[in-house]
Amino acid sequence: MKILIAEDDNLIRKTIEIKLEREGHEIISCSEGVAALENIRTRLPDIVITDIMLPSASGLEIVSAVKDMTEKDIRVMVLSAMGQENIVEEAFRLGADDYMTKPFSLTELSIRVKKLMGIK
Amino acid sequence: MILPYSIPATTLYAATFFIVAMLLLILLRTRLRLRQRRQKHALQEQVQQFFDEWLSQALMGDVSANTAFTIPDLLQPGRRNSFARQYAIGQLINTKKNLIGLAARNIIWLYEQMGLQTDSIAQFRHRKWHKKARGIYELYMMEQAGMQQKINRYTNSRNEHVRMEAQIAVLAFAGFNGLHFLDTLTRPMSHWQQLRLIDQLTPLDPGNFDHLANWLKSPNPDVVVFTLKLTDLYQQLQVREEVIACLQSPNAGIRAHAIRALIRVGNEDTPAVLVKQYRAETTANKPIVLQSLENMATDRELPFLLQLLDNPDPAVKLQGSRIILKCCSNGALLLEQRAHHGAPVHKQIFLHIKNGVTV
Amino acid sequence: MSITADIVLFFAAGLFLYAVVLISFYIIIAISSIGATRRYLHKNEYTDYRLLASSPYAPSVSILAPAYNEGPNIVENVRSLLSLYYNHLELVVINDGSKDDSLQRLIDAYGLEKVDFFVNSRIPTKEVRGVYKTRHPAYRKLVVVDKVNGGKADALNVGINIASHDYIVCIDADCILEQDAILKMMKPFLEEDKGRKVIASGGVIRIANSCLVKDGRITRVSLPDNYWARMQALEYIRAFLLGRMAWAHLNGLLLISGAFGAFDKEIAIRCGGYKHNTVGEDMELVVRMRGFMHEMGLPYKVTYIPDPLCWTEAPENTRVLGRQRNRWTRGTIETMQFHRILFLNPRYDTLGVLSYPYWLFFEMLAPAIEFAGLIFFCILASLGLINWQMFIAFLLFIICFGYLNSIFAIYIEVATYNQYRRRKEVTKLVLAALSEPFIFHPFVVWSAIRGYVDYFRKSRSWGEMTRKGFQTANTPTATGNQGL
Numbered sequence: 001m002k003i004l005i006a007e008d009d010n011l012i013r014k015t016i017e018i019k020l021e022r023e024g025h026e027i028i029s030c031s032e033g034v035a036a037l038e039n040i041r042t043r044l045p046d047i048v049i050t051d052i053m054l055p056s057a058s059g060l061e062i063v064s065a066v067k068d069m070t071e072k073d074i075r076v077m078v079l080s081a082m083g084q085e086n087i088v089e090e091a092f093r094l095g096a097d098d099y100m101t102k103p104f105s106l107t108e109l110s111i112r113v114k115k116l117m118g119i120k
Numbered sequence: 121m122i123l124p125y126s127i128p129a130t131t132l133y134a135a136t137f138f139i140v141a142m143l144l145l146i147l148l149r150t151r152l153r154l155r156q157r158r159q160k161h162a163l164q165e166q167v168q169q170f171f172d173e174w175l176s177q178a179l180m181g182d183v184s185a186n187t188a189f190t191i192p193d194l195l196q197p198g199r200r201n202s203f204a205r206q207y208a209i210g211q212l213i214n215t216k217k218n219l220i221g222l223a224a225r226n227i228i229w230l231y232e233q234m235g236l237q238t239d240s241i242a243q244f245r246h247r248k249w250h251k252k253a254r255g256i257y258e259l260y261m262m263e264q265a266g267m268q269q270k271i272n273r274y275t276n277s278r279n280e281h282v283r284m285e286a287q288i289a290v291l292a293f294a295g296f297n298g299l300h301f302l303d304t305l306t307r308p309m310s311h312w313q314q315l316r317l318i319d320q321l322t323p324l325d326p327g328n329f330d331h332l333a334n335w336l337k338s339p340n341p342d343v344v345v346f347t348l349k350l351t352d353l354y355q356q357l358q359v360r361e362e363v364i365a366c367l368q369s370p371n372a373g374i375r376a377h378a379i380r381a382l383i384r385v386g387n388e389d390t391p392a393v394l395v396k397q398y399r400a401e402t403t404a405n406k407p408i409v410l411q412s413l414e415n416m417a418t419d420r421e422l423p424f425l426l427q428l429l430d431n432p433d434p435a436v437k438l439q440g441s442r443i444i445l446k447c448c449s450n451g452a453l454l455l456e457q458r459a460h461h462g463a464p465v466h467k468q469i470f471l472h473i474k475n476g477v478t479v
Numbered sequence: 480m481s482i483t484a485d486i487v488l489f490f491a492a493g494l495f496l497y498a499v500v501l502i503s504f505y506i507i508i509a510i511s512s513i514g515a516t517r518r519y520l521h522k523n524e525y526t527d528y529r530l531l532a533s534s535p536y537a538p539s540v541s542i543l544a545p546a547y548n549e550g551p552n553i554v555e556n557v558r559s560l561l562s563l564y565y566n567h568l569e570l571v572v573i574n575d576g577s578k579d580d581s582l583q584r585l586i587d588a589y590g591l592e593k594v595d596f597f598v599n600s601r602i603p604t605k606e607v608r609g610v611y612k613t614r615h616p617a618y619r620k621l622v623v624v625d626k627v628n629g630g631k632a633d634a635l636n637v638g639i640n641i642a643s644h645d646y647i648v649c650i651d652a653d654c655i656l657e658q659d660a661i662l663k664m665m666k667p668f669l670e671e672d673k674g675r676k677v678i679a680s681g682g683v684i685r686i687a688n689s690c691l692v693k694d695g696r697i698t699r700v701s702l703p704d705n706y707w708a709r710m711q712a713l714e715y716i717r718a719f720l721l722g723r724m725a726w727a728h729l730n731g732l733l734l735i736s737g738a739f740g741a742f743d744k745e746i747a748i749r750c751g752g753y754k755h756n757t758v759g760e761d762m763e764l765v766v767r768m769r770g771f772m773h774e775m776g777l778p779y780k781v782t783y784i785p786d787p788l789c790w791t792e793a794p795e796n797t798r799v800l801g802r803q804r805n806r807w808t809r810g811t812i813e814t815m816q817f818h819r820i821l822f823l824n825p826r827y828d829t830l831g832v833l834s835y836p837y838w839l840f841f842e843m844l845a846p847a848i849e850f851a852g853l854i855f856f857c858i859l860a861s862l863g864l865i866n867w868q869m870f871i872a873f874l875l876f877i878i879c880f881g882y883l884n885s886i887f888a889i890y891i892e893v894a895t896y897n898q899y900r901r902r903k904e905v906t907k908l909v910l911a912a913l914s915e916p917f918i919f920h921p922f923v924v925w926s927a928i929r930g931y932v933d934y935f936r937k938s939r940s941w942g943e944m945t946r947k948g949f950q951t952a953n954t955p956t957a958t959g960n961q962g963l
Contacts, residue, residue, distance in 0.1 A: 015223070053564040055562065057562045060617050083323075102217075103216075103224065104218065150893050249521075250522070311669040315530060315534050319534060
């Protein structure tokens, strides 16, 4: 599976990268929004994991861009420190398939990723 | 009077010389600073590298009490490495903030293995406020519960920042029970601090609200405001009467928060209370009363709401219309009639709210 | 002959006294900025600003971005602003009667539709032609207003009328903001101490020339290659790290840059919003808001954030730079003129007895006094009345003092934010400082003098070029008056 991670905190991005790589996924890693959008368009990952507060384009924009795409059915998971109801609601309204709040558990993340793949 | 002529040229030259000497000194310091920064940067990279390597193991959960672990030279305890160790603490905290579960426990394990808590405790014991505050921060982030008693004493500290960190620490260690510091808090608590405290409580299951009623009567207005926020967030219906009593407070900030809290803890009599409050409130608080009414008004308030439509201030008209549309049974029809027969402003307002323009 | 001697003596003594007071101010400013900066850095060492992005108790913010003929970049700029995630946020873009296709570009890019919008015009403005919003949920925070052209102040006033949130953040649409700019800017509003309400907060402007920009964000900071831009980089460091920090510390800040500043909306409205009949509307509003708070007897504070949060393109040639300084001078004179009641008026505390006189004498009048000094010197020289040894001693002293001030500012920059990391860049900055009294400073003074002339001719023309985005960005900064 090809997974794109959009996260601006280097250590967190790396942590997720290592975890998912060990599980045999191919990782595309982006630290800001516009680069993530570009990579989604050109490399068509299967799953996108994105933060909300990203430089240059917000995670919510990424969610809606992915859902507007017709080339491929890509699953999106939002991974954000913002756990307020209205923000989670907004993300799902835009089409997010899953939402995880930071602080998060890596084990849980990998289970949820598996689940997302199952839906596919 | 001193005149330019009266200064001997030699004095001027001496002064100039002094300035140039200072200038050179500052230039030298600038250079030193730059070099220091480069060295620090290199150190940071090394620490970073160590973490990257270690991280991949730790995340998999293959660290335990028996794991053989060697601290790299640059992170060995001692004054010489204090900068690198401080940086390491920062990185660990940053990572831990984002993780829970096994990975988070491993981070604490590493912190303790490297003896970094001694560094944090030394900071905590430091005389300077910013070091003390930082020490407290590190200790609670790394869940060093043994320090709880010692930190407790600082929740009413004279220094704002030490006090802030100590209050957060108590909540981090004891959850809702930690709120007891409000019993004795006499010093101010900024909105920023209140926001941090609430954030600290958010992930926890709500518990122990026994003292809410007392805090709502606290002589410290900040405690009252903070308690009103808690009452609102956790919908503590049992203190409704105390909240209503806060409407009589001479402090406009307390009244404003009480009005907001009533949205969630009010009952069927509350709209009438708010209508009464509206007439007595300051210009700044009046819109807040209307905001609350928007969430709870009923047909019984219609006469009052219709009066709002005749208010000369368009902002009041707008808010009044919105409440009528949202809360009254024939609201839309009523407003539409107004729009057709009343002044043009009523029509504009009607169109504005009908289309659900919320701004 | 004795009358001439008296006049000469009078002038010389006056100029001397002026220089002494100015130097004392510079020293006080430098020293108080050290303490203030250190405290700020310690305080926010490990602050987690992200709390503010999602907290239900965070203040609500409307960003106001006026745009005039910014077609080519408008969509990019708006997207960059939309990525500044903040829960209680609304982005109001005001199209100030652009002659290009700015509005159409926005409509196409964000799927905007005209909505029935009741504008409560609490501040009178030019006509609003329409308000646009989109159904696209990802852009629901965006409001675009189309209005008849009326200048920047008018555009901002429309924005204030339409803004639905409690605080407004005014920015130039072509500025590059750091991701956490709004978060850092809003924090001071939550930190009222001793019941002093925070009514406005200013941010730092940094020069973006020669920096690497990708997708609307700075990816690599560099010192400008262009001489004029580099001099402005130095000037801004000096003004923001020393001047404003110290003035904010004394609660005497008079100026918040129009390119990036936050205000309490209610107070801005009660003061009547931005004034149209001045070219220095950003400074004027702050002074008026402060005066208003004093008159109402309400304790207040104007704060300032030293973190580099907003980047802007500085003029790179003397033509545009000259016009900018010309306008700053006029703006300052106008503001001082409108609010002359403040002068040494103890009713206004620091504002009246310290800030206003300082600005009057050492910002507004400095170029005039310097210029007069030069003429005076030429007359004396032609009459053979100059004691050359003394003259050289004074000149050396004052130039070196100017250098000291600049070098100290560079040191503070290196010790705090250190945006220019390479040693070569710092060296270049120092060299630029050395050239200042001979090239940059005389030019700035000359432009200011032209500003005076234009002011007295009552010329308030803005000129097509100067209304364009970044050249209007910032307003006067404490310039070093070395050449005196």
